[in-house]
Amino acid sequence: MSNFLFPIETTSRELDHKILMAILAAKKKRKVIVGDQQLIRNLSYFVKNGVFYGKHLFGKPMFSDDAYYKRLKRHEFNLVHLNEEGAVWPGNEDDWKIILEQAERPSVLESNDFVATWGQWQEKFNKNREVTKATVKCTGHPRFDLYNKKYNDYFSNETTALKKEFGDFILVNTAFSYSNNGENGVKFIFKKTLSYDAKNSEHRNYRFKRWKNQMFSIASIVELVNHLALIYPNKNIVLRPHPSENSKYYEEIFQGVNNVHVKYEGPVTPWLLACKLLIHNGCTTAIEATLAGKPVVNFSNGSTDDYDVYLANICGVTLNTNKQVTEFIDKIETVEYEAILNDQEKAHSLFENFRSIDTANNVLKLLEKADKEKHESRAVANLTIISLSLLHKLYLFSKYSYFIFTGRRGNYLDYKKRFECFDKTQIVEKVSTMSRILGCDVKVTYCSKQVFVVESN
Template sequence: MNNTRLYIGVETKAREFDAKLLLACFAAEAGFDTVLGQQKIFVKRLAEMPRGIWINKSISPSKTEAYKHYKKLGVILAGYDEEGLAPFNADEYKKRRISVESLRQLECFFAWGQWQADVIAERAPSEAHRVVQVGHPRVDLTRREFRAFYDDEVKKIREQYGQFLLINTNFSFYNHFHGKDGKIAMFEKAGKIADEAQRDYYLRLRDHKKTLFYEFAEIVRILRRRFPDATVVLRPHPSENHDYWREILPQDGKTHVVYEGTVLPWLMAADVMIHNSCSTGIEGYLLERPVITYRPIQAEEFENTLPNLLSEHALSREELLQKVEYYLTRDRSVELPADEEKRRIAGRYIASLDGPFSCERTVERLSHIQREAKPLEIFSYRAFVEMKRIAKGVLRRILRRQPVSTATTKRQDEYRSQKFPGISLGEIQQGLIKYQQITGRFSDLRVAQIGKNLFQFERKI
């Protein structure tokens, strides 16, 4: 049995939790001593935890020094890129999200598919051998084998909203939680803007998103007038200012701004989904649901290629209304016709659409990782880090320094809470039971809460 400790972090709960829980189940079944929890806990406290493998979230330039630190602690690093499936364009993605030195610190990197693997190989040819195409646990949940996981939620959504249009937005470059320039300010603070050309690109992207933001607000009003019996549910990106949407959209009882749970049951429940260059367009396609990309402005340098390739296109308001009318009046019991060209495109970008699940392929690769034997160096470095931590704590007590609560820190806490409202043991257990029922597997797993937002999965002996 493999009893290696495996750490799986969750940063944006609505997007990642169900998929990471599924991965934790597969890993624990394979014998890993698996810990699932909030990503920032591992960032801050991994030096205090047993050595193991940590699946991190990117290979961006800002990660390099931290990854070197974790390696000195004896942590074995692996990684995904949650944003690697649908970037705006390859050049921007290479600059902002791929660092040769960060990738070099990883034992392996799990690519969404061939496209991402090729882009990484172009940027970091010397480290391309670390890249493994497995898809992503989120892809597993779109497959027919796992859709029943959301049956109860789909039923509740339909009972509450009836016939409804789902609009997914990704306008955080303009409507960010921290203000209209909040996204760019965060990039600057994190050192993610390499030069003036990149800054100029982001400023133009912000202006593009601003135009689309107000056009989508207007199209909501138009849809409500054209289809008065249908409800419109707008689901903003997790980094957007959700309250601003609520301020500017109609308060008519049939228009709702909702950000609850993962998007998958909402896609499954909706009569049709509308987006613009949003990754939820990919998930909608994989779920075999009607998906329309509304593109009143065509600007390829600012558009995510894959969501648009896998969606129907509406280039004008009238064209959008015609397509929406078709889906509101069609017989939902009739399956959408298969599109072999779209399936071929999806297969190039996304691995594990069939055959072994992404979670299985991920765990298989992790099972072959060998722990590096440098016990004395690791022990010495961990002791040094622990002494620093203790010294800082003593200094704080001597100075009686308390955190200062300000409007800025309060707003930051609200932003973090929007992205990660917490995980309960009940949620974990409920999800585990569902996966057991769907798969007929994982019956020998047990889970225990070992800290706030921290859970350990093991096989029963």
């Protein structure tokens, strides 16, 4: 039996697709461990023989810190690497190449490892960049398969509850990690790292331009939300910040505005399925809303084209003024909306999900190849996982007590926001519903608020 490690950094973004992939992978008598990426990192000291699926094992830039990876290889693990933020890049193709060079480096990997890419463009770039032993394969991302109608029942309880609470609401999703960073503000954005040095003029020019662009964009989005709240006093507007943002920024701005609700809880998918309309500026959720057939507005007033997020901003309609947005809202009240995807040839090259509704099967093939010809070994005991979970709680308590006492509360809040602890009832229900949709017979063992295990019955 092989042990599959599925780490999660941001629960709202990763949990549901990791459940989907865990159930598919478990069909072959594998033990799939899904948990907080920090706990999975610690568990890797005790687990042998298996497959690691995700991105949370290298330091930036360019897979620079490979100690975790080397430990996994010593323990006979193969890697299926899939970036959570592929293809949704700002700027032009030259900028995308720089971003990709910083984000990943397949040549570090061994011949029995795999790099799954969001699209053919990323696959081609990685193959041509430098010689690599690992297999680089265009798969798409299973997270976006969840907008296929066959998965609607998986989210039905949450979607129904949101519609009941907010009615036909307008969803505004933001992605302003530069202008509203939730960890340590501009101090975090402009601090020296391996990928940013103020003495490097190229680094500075790029970072300052992105920061400037987002400063304009965040102001125009906030002003638009206020405008819509006044024009439509009986319509709810839900503003959902990116995981990397500071939610309190918006809460303080819209205090006392009764029909504006700043919400971050849970995965974004039920919010997208329940909303009447999505408004964004460079957010990945524009792609998800397009796949779900929802009206999408890319509001670009105040920003510059230089650092627009191409793939997100070709979804739906691009509008530049508050008046244009209100006219669009009034129009979709009476006219049936058809999902819009502009520049389809390039979009399809960047993002396989625009062509395929079953990218989960593409990734599953890589997981099975990574597991092929591995010798049988004993699965890690659930008692070991539970025991490590208890130690992990002590580790988190000491680590974040240190952050708070040293004035780094932002680091603690960032982790708390990104990793929402698992609720036992919810996890059991999610796995049960997904396994029914997929026609798989699996069992789930809830080990702690940070980890659970999926196996075939």
